[in-house]
Amino acid sequence: MIIVTATITAKPGKREEIISKSQNLIKYTRLEPGCISYNLYASTEDEDALVMIEQWENKEVLDTHMQTDHFKAFGAAVGDILAEELGIDLYSVEKV
Template identity: 70%
Template sequence: MIIVTATITGKPGKRDELISKSQDVIKSTRLEQGNISYELLASTEDDDVLLMFEKWKNKEALDTHMQTKHFKSFGSAIEDLVAKELEITIYSAEKA
């Protein structure tokens, strides 16, 4: 299993708009083959920070996701709402 965290730092006051624009990608991604879960979490410490927490069956499923229309559209839709580039970290859930 692959776990992905994507930290989204929004411009001040853009949190609700970011959450709204995330709904389509969340709904579509949850239907993808190989997706186990796809959640948007809000920071309790910083109103401008959101975290996309994803679980994938394997790296191939994640790679396919990153080529989908809804994923690419989401990136374009939030481009003017984010304060900096997303911080993405990919983990293997296999025992280390």
């Protein structure tokens, strides 16, 4: 299994706009084959910080996800309201 954490930092006052623009991404991603979970969380300490935590069956389905129209549309929609580039970390895990 692959776990992804994508740290999203909004420009001041733009967090709710990013949350709104993420709704289609979340909805359609959860329907993708190989998606185990896909959730957006807001920081309780930083009003401009969000994190997307994703679980995928394997790297191949994650790679396919990153080529979807809804993934690309989200990136284009929020590009100008991000305070910094997304911080993306991937982890390979196995259940024990």
